[in-house]
Amino acid sequence: MYPLSINGEQLKAILGEKLAGVQVVDMHTHLFSADFDEMLLWGIDEVLTYHYLIAEYFRYSPLDYGEFLQLPKEKQADEVWRTLFLERSPVSEAQRGVLTILKRLGLDVGSRSLEAYREYFRGLTVREQIDRVFKLAGVKEVVMTNDPFDPQERAVWQRGVAEDPRFRSSLRIDPLLLDFPWAAETLQAEGYAVTPDLGGASAAEVRRFLRDWTLKINAVYLAASLPCSFDPAQDGLSTRVLKECILPVCGELDVPFALMIGVKRQVNPRLGLAGDSVGKAQIGAVERLCAEYPDNKFLVTMLSRENQHELAITARKYRNLMVFGCWWFLNNPSLVQEITAMRLETLGLSFIPQHSDARxxxxxxxxxxxxxxxxxxxxxxxxxxxxxxxxxxxEEDLERDLQQLFQGNFHEFVGR
Known part of the structure; x- marks a missing residue:
């Protein structure tokens, strides 16, 4: 046992030890349990064709976008490995991440042998790798992103999913807010009497759909990734869906609504998934929702660095707002450091410091x-x-605080 009275240098070592040992709740990922088959991405070729690395690859490669994206996955990975790791030093955060993965899996990073890394993964089953990765990452549980508008995923839920307590569910409902006429077609096909203009009994039917799916998958929150222009004060179909359908169901079931705000979709469509960008959002959108719906709970993260201070101040004003993570383009060490320090100075321990957004x-x-x-x-x-x-x-203080930051704040806020 370490002594209770410790100086700064002792504290640094003890804190590092305690933080390395804490089991985290990763409250937003794009992972799936093994029952979802090929929907769970894993292995070195998937790691190398992550859309962050694809975008970086095209910073150097003259290859046509379409020609690259038509290559088999293994050939794409070969291109990325050669261009980003063999022909130049891998100093970006996404590049360094690949090396960290290889090292922590016990592979020889210095060999630079992509074929040797592939051979390692060929000898594993997905269930073995899930167990090992969770242990190495110190992750207790993850929250999946579950899309009821994806026919492949709907089929999995319909056939039944074996319970794995490490994988929790969230209900992703972007189409309801971003393209309701298209979403209405899916609901109609599933037996819900909705019209593209949300007329008649459509709002009640959308609420029934949300209620059915939230309970079906035991979702810990509902979620949407929203553009930087998101503004529920504007009149329109999206605002009606939000206020007449989504928020009433969240309130009824006492389930938070997670808003991930600040995306600029497909600024370069030729890049596919890597073609999205970032824009500064209006914090007033969050303020209005928190004020107008005090009995609803909102999990909020914003994509622009410029929004972070204002978001933290807003969280000081509304206890139904929980700020979480350094999302997407903010998940770089220099920005995580800046944003985490600012939040600690503004909010104390009353936020969720990080999530992986792992794909x-x-x-x-x-x-x-x-x-x-x-x-x-x-x-x-x-x-x-x-x-x-x-x-x-x-030591007890440290353990309490770390448990609160990396598990307790999320569990208490979602009430699960």
């Missing part, structure tokens, strides 16, 4: 390794400030 199973390893390292440094600085005042910090 490939092995991403859990690098994203949590890198995030823990940065967050540990930020927390050490804050605890060191406490010690300078004469305040004492114990």
């Amino acid at each position: 490939v199973l092995e991403h859990l390893i690098y994203k949590w390794d890198h995030s823990r390292a940065v967050i540990s440094e930020v927390l050490w600085g804050k605890y060191r400030d406490l010690l300078a005042t004469g305040w004492s910090v114990t």
Whole structure:
């Protein structure tokens, strides 16, 4: 046992040890349990063809976008490995992430042998890899992104999914807000009497759809990824769907609505999934929702760096708002450090510091390794400030605070 009265250098070592050992709840990913078959992406070729790396690849390659995207997955991975790892030093965060994954899996990073890495993965089953990755990443559970508008995923839920307590569900409902006429066709095909203009009894039927699916998959929250122009004060179909359908069901079932705001979709469509960008959003949209719906709970993350301070201040004003994570383009160490420090200084321990947004199973390893390292440094600085005042910090204090940040805040807010 470490002594209760510790100085700054001792505290740094103890904090690092405690943070390395805490089991995190990853409250937003794009992963799936093994029962979802090929929907769960894993293995070195999926790691190398992650859309972050695809975008970086085209910074250097003259290859036509379409020609590249038509290549088999393995050939795409060959191109990325050669261009981003063999022909230049892999210094970007996404590139470094690949190396962190290889190292933590016990592979020889120095060999630079893509074929050797592939051979390692060929010897594994997906269930074995799930177990190992969760252990290496120190992840207790993840929340999936479950799309009821995806026919492949609907078929999985209809045939039945074996319970794996490490994988929780969330209901992703972007089409209801972004393209309701298209979404209405899916609802109609599933037996819900809706019209493209939300006329007649459509709102009640959309509520029935949301209620049915939330209970069917036991969703811990509903979620949508929204453009930087999102504004529920504007009149229109999206606002009606939000206020007449989504928020009433969230309130009725006491389920938070997660808003991920700030995407600029397909600024370069030729890049496919890698073609989305970022824009500054209006914080007033969040303020109005929190004020107008005080009995609803909102999980919010915003994509633009410029929105982060204003979002944190807004969270000080509304206890039904929980700020979470450094999302997407913000998940770089320099920005995670800046944003986490600002949130600690503004909100204390009352936020969720990170989520992985992992699209490939092995991403859990690098994203949590890198995030823990940065967050540990930020927390050490804050605890060191406490010690300078004469305040004492114990091991029990550290364990309590870390449990709150990486598990408790989420569990308490969603009420699951």
